[in-house]
Amino acid sequence: MRFDVISIFPNVFSYMETTKIWTRGIAAKTIEFHAHDLRNFSDDPHHKVDDTPYGGGPGMLLQIEPLVKALESLPRLPKSKVVLTSPQGEAFTHEKAVDFANLDQLILICGRYEGVDERFIEHWVDELVSIGDYVLLGGELPAMVMMEAICRLLPGIVGNATSVKTDSLTSGRLKYPQYSRPAEFRGHKVPDVLLSGNHEEIRIWREKKSNFRTLQKRPDLLKHPNVQKTKKQ
Numbered sequence: 001m002r003f004d005v006i007s008i009f010p011n012v013f014s015y016m017e018t019t020k021i022w023t024r025g026i027a028a029k030t031i032e033f034h035a036h037d038l039r040n041f042s043d044d045p046h047h048k049v050d051d052t053p054y055g056g057g058p059g060m061l062l063q064i065e066p067l068v069k070a071l072e073s074l075p076r077l078p079k080s081k082v083v084l085t086s087p088q089g090e091a092f093t094h095e096k097a098v099d100f101a102n103l104d105q106l107i108l109i110c111g112r113y114e115g116v117d118e119r120f121i122e123h124w125v126d127e128l129v130s131i132g133d134y135v136l137l138g139g140e141l142p143a144m145v146m147m148e149a150i151c152r153l154l155p156g157i158v159g160n161a162t163s164v165k166t167d168s169l170t171s172g173r174l175k176y177p178q179y180s181r182p183a184e185f186r187g188h189k190v191p192d193v194l195l196s197g198n199h200e201e202i203r204i205w206r207e208k209k210s211n212f213r214t215l216q217k218r219p220d221l222l223k224h225p226n227v228q229k230t231k232k233q
């Protein structure tokens with residue numbers, strides 16, 4: 001899958017290289033990643049890409065011209081989408097991550113300041129996506145959140161595919177509690193069943209815990225049919 005991001009801060013995406021699943025995906029050619037500096041598409045001698053909004057009001061807007069030029073400079077793969085990060089967008093959820101993971105290419109536009117010229121949204125953007133009901137300074141963190149969630153659904157990225165399938169939300173339930181060594185720490189013990197070696201009992205215990213936890217913390221999830229989806233193979 002190919003990711004393109006258009007941003008005035010393309011360097012912040014070097015964070016992605018600190019995660020193993022990302023660099024492994026790039027080495028295996030499962031992921032292709034390109035960060036494009038919006039300023040390179042400005043005709044202004046100072047590479048300016050923002051201007052004041054018509055009609056007045058606070059702040060600056062990213063101008064339509066460099067955004068369109070940046071977008072048009074990109075090669076487009078058959079299944080490709082242009083997504084603008086925006087607090088006005090549809091919520092980014094596991095289901096949306098699965099949908100995006102089935103694309104060949106995701107082009108993420110990172111807004112800044114007051115956002116972007118509305119004509120760009122109307123005529124060049126396929127979808128607006130928000131990562132939550134709060135307002136950030138720019139679309140770079142939302143773009144990274146989305147790419148990380150999507151890339152771990154791609155085949156061969158996460159070492160243990162079962163781990164992805166049983167993750168919270170992927171299975172339509174929250175994941176069961178997990179423990180590691182030591183079996184006892186300051187009097188706090190790991191549940192006996194997990195040390196029993198009885199795989200069937202462990203499976204039943206985990207299923208019960210998972211259902212109980214979901215009922216307690218996220219009863220809304222139980223109203224939906226099991227999501228059980230990752231990227232279509």
Ligand code: SAH
Binds near residue numbers: 084139
């Ligand atoms: N004035 C705009 C908000 C601009 S915030 C409004 O009221 O709608 C600046 C940029 O940060 C946005 O263009 C968007 O790209 C990004 N951004 C801020 N909050 C976001 C969120 N919750 N989800 C996704 N992107 C967000």
